[in-house]
Amino acid sequence: MARFQFSHIETYARTASTLSKSSSVKTCYDILAEASRVYEHSRHVMSPSPPELLDGITTQELAENLNLLLENEATEVVLGGKAKKRAVRKDAHVLLAAVYSYPSQSQMCDLDEIRPFFMDCIEFHREKFGSVQSAVLHTDEQYLHIHVYTVSNNARKLHPGHIAKKLNKSEASSIKSSVAYKNAMRAFQDDFHQSVSHKYGLERIGPMRKRxxxxxxxxxxxxxxxxxxxxxxxxxxxxxxxxxxxxxxxxxxxxxxxxxxxxxxxxxxxxxDVSLQELQEKTQLAETEYEDLMNQRELIFDILIKNQELISENENYKKRLHEYEEDYGPR
Structure with a gap:
């Protein structure tokens, strides 16, 4: 049975642009939270499990340190003869996210055998887009797949489709730029197949739906x-x-x-054979015996106290007798 490759890349901003017409635009933090399996962002997964870190830092750490990483990406500009750093806009696309999937059911896969495929995907991503800030593996969905993330002050300059679209942008018609985008993404898929997929016996193009x-x-x-x-x-x-x-x-x-x-x-x-009445009588008898024992205990305490008093009194008599003998005894 033929197996087909799957790879997808997209870019995201920290906040949605005010020019966006859609109310469901995902941000960097939404994407990273989903990869981290935060409950609110991964409800589509039946039994979420923590991702396995393959490269870089965890997706949670990447979300926490995203602003710090972008400070190093700030561009220098000259204003009034002085060089200053211009911060990256909040709505600028700064995260390039890629998904690379292996076309076999997660429950039927030997992860150790497939792991080299994913490591090759990470290397392909690094050669294609530069540094890899994070790469994580998901095993809790139908197919095993990894998410790979690259941070840049302008992630769309890394995306081959957006690069081609910008180069062919025309005020008269958007058809040319749209065609350029599709051709660039086809070339990206060809490159991925040549660099990685064909080594693992995966087909470049999947089954087409009949029109x-x-x-x-x-x-x-x-x-x-x-x-x-x-x-x-x-x-x-x-x-x-x-x-x-x-x-x-x-x-x-x-x-x-x-x-x-x-x-x-x-x-x-x-x-x-013990009736309730017999149990009550035995209980009452035991309580009586207990009271007798407590009374005897009190008597014994009284005797001990009196005995102690007699011992003290006897010691006083001995002491006085000794003093008397010293004073009036034979000299």
Whole structure:
């Protein structure tokens, strides 16, 4: 079965441009948060797991240090005869993000065998776009893939499509620049295939979707919707049946456990020859014996105290006798 390469590059700014007409434009921080598997940005992943760092710093560290990295990218300008550094605009595209995927199911892959492919992808990215600030591997989606990030004060100057589009920009028509963009991206895909993919037996171009007339498309779309509705109904019936079966099993289990507990309780009542009254009498007797012991304990304490007093008194008598003998005894 043929396997096809997949690579994609895009650029992002720290904040969305005020000229943007879309309200869903993603920023650098959105992209890096998704790569870091921050919950709010990775809800499309069924069971998110932390990415594996392959190169550079983590995506979280890159997000935290993005402004600091861009300070080194500030351009020098001369104003009033003095050289000053011009900070990079907040809405300038400063992050080039690339995705390189391996066309095999994540659960069926031996990561150690595929790892060289991803390391070659990182080297290809480095040769193509310069430094690599971060590269991370995701194993929690359908296909294994890596995200590679490069920071620049103008990331679009690194993007081959935007470079070609700018060189062919025309006020009269945007068709020429659009064609130039597509051709440049095709060349990028060719380069990636020649440099990396072909060494791992991956095809350059994937299966093309058949183009059909709009009327046929609508018919096909309705048929697909009908097929999907029928599948959904069947699945609902299956799940409902499974739920009923599970409910019956739980009810049966509950009844069996209830009968078992009631039987054990009845057996305990029959075999236990100590009545409640006998237990109460024994408890009362034990309390009485305890009170007697406490009283005896108090008597013993009193005797010990009196004995100590007698010992002290005896010592005083001995002392006085000794003093008397010294004063009035034979000389």
């Amino acid at each position: 059909i007339q709009s009327e046929l498309y609508q018919i096909a779309k309705q048929a697909k919707a009908s097929e999907l509705a029928e599948w959904f109904e069947n699945e609902t019936i299956k799940k409902k049946k499974k739920l009923q079966e599970k409910t019956e099993r739980l009810k049966q289990f509950y009844d069996e456990k209830r009968f078992e507990i009631e039987s054990e309780y009845e057996q305990f009542k029959e075999t236990n």
